[in-house]
Each structure stands twice: as C-alpha cells, then as structure tokens.
Amino acid sequence: MVTRMLFRAVIMGPPGSGKGTVSDRIVKNFALKHLSSGDLLRTNVQNKTEIGVVAKSYIDQGQLVPDDVITRLVLQELHKINETNWLLDGFPRTVPQAVALDKAFHINSVIDLNVPFQTIKDRLTARWIHPASGRVYNTEFNPPKVPEVDDLTGEPLVQREDDKPETVTRRLKGYEALTRPVLEYYQGRHWLILGKRFATMGD
Numbered sequence: 001m002v003t004r005m006l007f008r009a010v011i012m013g014p015p016g017s018g019k020g021t022v023s024d025r026i027v028k029n030f031a032l033k034h035l036s037s038g039d040l041l042r043t044n045v046q047n048k049t050e051i052g053v054v055a056k057s058y059i060d061q062g063q064l065v066p067d068d069v070i071t072r073l074v075l076q077e078l079h080k081i082n083e084t085n086w087l088l089d090g091f092p093r094t095v096p097q098a099v100a101l102d103k104a105f106h107i108n109s110v111i112d113l114n115v116p117f118q119t120i121k122d123r124l125t126a127r128w129i130h131p132a133s134g135r136v137y138n139t140e141f142n143p144p145k146v147p148e149v150d151d152l153t154g155e156p157l158v159q160r161e162d163d164k165p166e167t168v169t170r171r172l173k174g175y176e177a178l179t180r181p182v183l184e185y186y187q188g189r190h191w192l193i194l195g196k197r198f199a200t201m202g203d
C-alpha cells in the first residue's frame with residue numbers, strides 16, 4: 001500500500017510582505033487549501049463572535065492576539081481540513097504557536113518572504129482589500145479593474161484600519177521581537193534555508 005504524504009506548508013514574512021498575494025497564486029495552480037489567520041480573525045471581528053470581540057482591540061493597536069486565543073482558533077480550523085493539503089498564512093507568529101503547531105501536525109515546508117521594511121510601508125499604504133473574500137489589491141502593483149471595487153463581486157474595497165503608518169510601525173517592531181525567532185526555531189530543527197527566502201525541511 002502506498003501512503004500518500006499530505007503537503008503542510010507555512011508561509012512567513014513581515015506584515016505586508018506578500019503572504020496573501022503569493023498564497024493566492026500558489027492555490028490557483030495547486031490543490032491546496034489556503035488558511036490565513038488574519039482573514040479568520042477579521043471574519044470573527046466582523047461577525048462579533050466572542051473571539052472577534054477580544055481580538056479587535058489587539059488588531060486595531062497592531063499587537064498580536066494572545067497565543068492561546070489564536071492557537072485554539074487556527075488548530076480548530078486545521079482539524080476541519082485534516083485530510084487536505086494546506087498552506088497556512090500568518091500562523092505561527094510566536095515560538096509558543098510554532099511549538100503548538102508542531103505538536104498537532106507534521107509541517108513539511110516553510111516559505112519565508114524577505115522584504116525590506118521601507119518597501120512594506122509603501123505597499124501597505126496602497127493596500128485595499130475585499131473583506132468578505134480576503135482578496136487583496138494594491139493601487140500600484142495590482143489595481144482593481146475599477147478603483148475601490150472588487151473585481152469579482154463588484155462590492156466596495158476597504159483599507160485596513162491597522163494599515164495606518166503608526167500601526168504598521170508597531171506591527172513591524174512586533175515582527176522583529178516575536179516572529180523572527182520563529183524562523184530561528186525552524187532552522188534549529190534542521191530546516192534548510194535556500195537563498196534566505198525559501199526554507200524547506202531537510203528530511
């Protein structure tokens with residue numbers, strides 16, 4: 001009997017590095033489910049769930065949602081798609097999250113998007129999203145066909161509250177302090193880094 005291995009990948013990088021954009025392109029070409037922790041949280045905020053109410057103040061201030069809250073939410077979603085190949089975007093963002101993910105699933109690839117902070121700041125001031133689907137646009141790089149309107153649904157696009165310059169600065173500081181150590185955690189577990197941009201597990 002041939003045992004088929006499931007593809008379980010994580011895409012990492014600072015806020016605005018292009019995780020959502022790259023993930024969308026990958027899932028268009030490969031049979032993978034894309035799960036974004038940010039989209040998941042924004043849906044909870046929009047629906048005013050218990051988690052959404054707690055998460056909103058952290059997100060608006062550019063801080064990470066507490067580990068126990070986000071870990072429970074993401075693992076619950078991943079268990080729902082247990083038999084599927086998936087690409088996880090935005091989680092883990094701290095070492096305790098990475099440890100919890102490792103306990104639950106065997107991750108076989110980690111992609112790291114390495115983008116300078118000044119480029120990120122420029123990109124985020126030009127980012128527009130379609131909240132219902134999580135589709136991402138950029139007025140310079142990837143503009144919608146009609147300004148401020150989603151290409152597929154015709155619904156209005158919005159700018160994220162946490163993409164204001166001062167909040168972006170806070171998120172980038174948080175990335176350095178809490179998320180960069182996750183890359184070191186993966187490297188310490190024999191992940192192979194290619195060109196500082198793409199990491200894949202050695203085995």
Ligand SMILES: Nc1nc2c(ncn2[C@@H]2O[C@H](COP(=O)(O)OP(=O)(O)O)[C@@H](O)[C@H]2O)c(=O)[nH]1
Pocket residue numbers: 013014015016017018019020021022123124126127128136137138139141142
């Ligand atoms: N110029 C440029 N903009 C990009 C690129 N990739 C993504 N973007 C834009 O940068 C912004 C942030 O991208 P997004 O995928 O939302 O990043 P995430 O926050 O890491 O998920 C969006 O407005 C994208 O349209 C890229 O390769 N070049």
Ligand SMILES: Nc1ncnc2c1ncn2[C@@H]1O[C@H](COP(=O)(O)OP(=O)(O)O)[C@@H](O)[C@H]1O
Pocket residue numbers: 014015016019020037038039041058059060062063064065066070089090091092093094097162171
């Ligand atoms: N794994 C996580 N741990 C803690 N907070 C998270 C996590 N994922 C998302 N968040 C919260 O949601 C916000 C938006 O996340 P996300 O959409 O992934 O941002 P970006 O795409 O700009 O990196 C984060 O700034 C943070 O407050």
